[in-house]
Amino acid sequence: MMNRISSNMMYDQSVALMLSKQSKLNHLEQQLSTGKKIVSAKDDPVGSGTAVGMDRVLAELEKLGSNANAAQNRLGLQENVLSQAGELLQQVSDLTVQANNPALSNEDRKGVANELKAIKDSLLALANTTDGSGRYLFGGAADANAPFTVSNGIVSYNGDQTQRQVEVAPGTFIKDALPGSEIFMRVRTGDGTVDGAAASANTGQAVLTDISRDGSGSWDGSSYSLHFTAADTYEVRDARNAVIGTGTYASGEDITFEGLRVRIEGTPAAGDTFNAGQAGTRDVFATIDQLVQTLQMDTSTQAGRTAQQNALQGSIRDVRRASELMIDARAAGGAQLAAADDAASLREANTVTLKTSLSQMRDLNYADAIGQYKLEGAALQAAQTIFTQMQSMSLFNMIR
Known part of the structure; x- marks a missing residue:
C-alpha cells in the first residue's frame, strides 16, 4: 500500500496536532482552576463511579x-x-x-x-x-x-x-x-420480687419492717401467711391455709420459711396475721396517693397507730x-x-477513610499538573512554529 504525501495532508496533520495540544491545555486549565483530577466522568469512568458511591x-x-x-x-x-x-x-x-x-x-x-x-x-x-x-x-x-x-x-x-x-x-x-x-x-x-403486709384486722402492736428472699433460692413464688397463736408463737400457712411450720417469735429477729425472710417488730396479739407473696405492681403516683391516705388514717387507738405504721413501712419499701x-x-x-x-x-x-480515598481519587496533584501544563504549552508552541514554517513550504520547491 502506498501513501501519498501532499500539502493538504501535512496541513491537516499540523492542525490536528495543534488542536490536540490545545484541548489538553484546556483540560489542564480546568483541572488547575477546580483542583479536581476528574473534571468529567470520561476522564476516569471507573474512578468516577466509585467516587459517586463513596x-x-x-x-x-x-x-x-x-x-x-x-x-x-x-x-x-x-x-x-x-x-x-x-x-x-x-x-x-x-x-x-x-x-x-x-x-x-x-x-x-x-x-x-x-x-x-x-x-x-x-x-x-x-x-x-x-x-x-x-x-x-x-x-x-x-x-x-x-x-x-x-x-x-x-x-x-x-x-x-x-x-x-x-x-x-x-x-x-x-x-x-x-x-x-x-x-x-x-x-x-416490696423489694421488687417479694412483698408482704399486715392484715387489716390485726389488734396487736407488731409491725412488718422487712421482707425478702432468704438467699437460698428455694422460694417458688407461692404465697404464705404467718398466724400468731400467741404473742410469742406463730404458724406458717400456705395458700390453702394448711399449716406447714411453727416457730417461736422474738421481736426484731428474722423469721425464715420456704425461702423467704420476714422481720417483725413489736408485740403481736393472738390471731394477728402477716401475709407474704409475689410483689405486685403500682404506679408511683398511686404510691404517693396511698401514702397521703395513710397519713390521714385514724390513729386515736393503738390498733390504728400500728396499722398506720405498717402502712408506712410498706410505703417506705x-x-x-x-x-x-x-x-x-x-x-x-x-x-x-x-x-x-x-x-x-x-x-x-x-468518614476520614472515605474522604482520604476520595481525595486520592479526585484531588489534583498541582506539582504534576503544572509540570504537565508547561510541557503541553511548549508542545503547542512547537506545533504552531512547525505549522508556520510549513505554510511557506511547497513540494514544488523540492523539484526546482
Whole structure:
C-alpha cells in the first residue's frame, strides 16, 4: 500500500496536532482552576463511579450523625428528668420516715401530706416533659400528646410501650428514651420480687419492717401467711391455709420459711396475721396517693397507730423500689449514650477513610499538573512554529 504525501495532508496533520495540544491545555486549565483530577466522568469512568458511591456513603454517614444527635438529645433529657425524679422520690422517702415518727401530731402529718401532693404534681410534670421539638419524651411511639393525664385524682398513661431503635452507625442501633409505662407505671412493690403486709384486722402492736428472699433460692413464688397463736408463737400457712411450720417469735429477729425472710417488730396479739407473696405492681403516683391516705388514717387507738405504721413501712419499701427503678433507667440510658459515643467514633473513622480515598481519587496533584501544563504549552508552541514554517513550504520547491 502506498501513501501519498501532499500539502493538504501535512496541513491537516499540523492542525490536528495543534488542536490536540490545545484541548489538553484546556483540560489542564480546568483541572488547575477546580483542583479536581476528574473534571468529567470520561476522564476516569471507573474512578468516577466509585467516587459517586463513596459520596452516597458519606451522605448516609451524615444522616446517621443527625439521627445520633437527635437520640442523644432525648437520652440526655431523659437523664436530667430521671435525676430530678430520683431527687423527688428521695424527698418522699425522707418525708415517709419523718411521718413514721410517733411524736408527730395530726397537724404535722397533714403538713407532710400536703408536701407529698406537691411532689406528686412535680413528678407528673416531669413525666410529661417534651424533647424540645414538640414530642413527648416518655410517650413511646405515641408521643404527639401528653402521655400522662389525671382524672378524678388518678393518673393514667396514654402512650404506648414502644421503645424506638435509632441507627447511629452502619449496622449500629441505640435505644431511644424509655416509655413512661416502664418508669412511672409498672413499679414493683416490696423489694421488687417479694412483698408482704399486715392484715387489716390485726389488734396487736407488731409491725412488718422487712421482707425478702432468704438467699437460698428455694422460694417458688407461692404465697404464705404467718398466724400468731400467741404473742410469742406463730404458724406458717400456705395458700390453702394448711399449716406447714411453727416457730417461736422474738421481736426484731428474722423469721425464715420456704425461702423467704420476714422481720417483725413489736408485740403481736393472738390471731394477728402477716401475709407474704409475689410483689405486685403500682404506679408511683398511686404510691404517693396511698401514702397521703395513710397519713390521714385514724390513729386515736393503738390498733390504728400500728396499722398506720405498717402502712408506712410498706410505703417506705415501695418508694425505695421506685427509686431503684429510676436508677436502673438512668443506667440503661447511660449505656445507650456510651454506645452513641462509640458510634460517633466509628462514623468519624469511616468518614476520614472515605474522604482520604476520595481525595486520592479526585484531588489534583498541582506539582504534576503544572509540570504537565508547561510541557503541553511548549508542545503547542512547537506545533504552531512547525505549522508556520510549513505554510511557506511547497513540494514544488523540492523539484526546482
